[in-house]
Amino acid sequence: MPYINIKVTDENVTKEQKRALIRGATELMVKVLNKEPSTTFVLIDEVNTDNWGIGYEQVSEIRNIIK
Structure with missing residues (x-):
């Protein structure tokens, strides 16, 4: 039972991007392990x-420095 924890900064990550992260991480576990x-x-x-x-x-x- 794999558990994957993804940490990102809270800078406007969309629902679609989160869905893609979940699908991609799951697919990686399926393919590799x-x-x-x-x-x-x-x-x-x-x-x-x-x-x-x-x-x-x-x-x-x-x-702030980069802006």
Whole structure:
């Protein structure tokens, strides 16, 4: 019973994109490990950019610098 946890920043990920992530991750488990889709669980966590860091910086601060 595979459990896949996908974490993305909460920056406008659409329902269709989430559906594609779930389908793609499930298909990968089926193709690579021969797992059953009906027992493959996929969880998508959307993380606020204030709660995600790269190096010493919050992603929200990095995004402000890039703008």
